[in-house]
Amino acid sequence: MQEILVARDVSKTFKSGGRELNVLKDIDFTIKEGEIVAIVGPSGSGKTTLLGLCAGLDNPTTGDIHIYKEKISHLDENKKAAVRNDFVGFIFQNFQLIPTLTAYENVMVPLELQGKSKEAKVRAKELLGRVGLGDRITHYPSQLSGGEQQRVSLARAFSNTPKLLFADEPTGNLDGETGSTVEQLLFDLNKEQGTTLVIVTHDMELAQKADRIIRLKSGKIVSDQINPS
Ligand SMILES: Nc1ncnc2c1ncn2[C@@H]1O[C@H](COP(=O)(O)OP(=O)(O)O)[C@@H](O)[C@H]1O
Ligand SMILES: [Mg+2]
Secondary structure, eight states: OOEEEEEEEEEEEEEETTEEEEEEEEEEEEEETTOEEEEEOOTTSSHHHHHHHHTTSSOOSEEEEEETTEEGGGSOHHHHHHHHHHHEEEEOTTOOOOTTSOHHHHHHHHHHHTTOHHHHHHHHHHHHHHTTOTTOTTOOGGGSOHHHHHHHHHHHHHTTOOSEEEEESTTTTSOHHHHHHHHHHHHHHHHHHOOEEEEEOSOHHHHTTSSEEEEEETTEEEEEEEOOO
C-alpha cells in the first residue's frame, strides 16, 4: 500500500512567558493508505498537537510531515489549504461548527470552498441523512445536542470524501449509544472508501479495534504496534 502520511524527526516547542515547552520530540512514523491508527496517551501528552501538525493546521518546530508526496509542513498557507481540501478531513475535539450556519450549511462548507455548490447541496443532504440528522438540517449548532453536533462535524469531515481523516476524541463527549454510532460511521468509511483513519482516543475499546496503536507519553512515542487482535 502507498504511504499517505509520513512524519520525520518531528518536534514541536511552544514558547510561553519566556519558557520553552517541548511538547513533541523525535516523532517518526509512516502510515499507509487504508490503515486505521489509534493514538493514545495521557492528557497533555501532545496528541492534539500532533494531529494538528499532521493535518497542516500548525507547523512543526523541526522535522517534516508529508501527505503523499507533498511536504505539507513547508508549504505556504494557500497550498496547504489546497492539500487539506483535496485529501484531508478533520473532526475536532470540540466540534468547531460555525454557529451562524445551519447543520446543512456547515456540511456544505468544504465543497463550497472548492466551488462545487451543486454537489455540496446534494452531498450535505445525503451525509446528514446518513448520520441520522435528516430531519435536523435547518437547525443551528446551538439547537443541537453535543452528540448531534458531533455527527454534523462528522458529516462535514466526510463531505470532500477525504483520503485521510483525523479524528480527535470523536467519541469523547458522547454517551455510549451515540459513541457507537459515530464509531461505526468511521469504520464504515474506512471499509467502503478505504479512508485512512487516524483517531486520537481515550477509549481503549475503540483503540483495540484499530489496526495499529501508537502510544504517546510526554511528547514521545513510547510504542507503535500492530494490533494483534
Ligand atoms: N498553543 C499552545 N501554546 C502553548 N502550549 C500549548 C499549546 N497547545 C498545547 N500546549 C501544551 O502542549 C501540551 C500538549 O497538549 P495537547 O497536544 O493538547 O495534549 P493532549 O491532546 O494529549 O491532551 C500541553 O501541556 C498543553 O498545555
Ligand atoms: Mg487533546
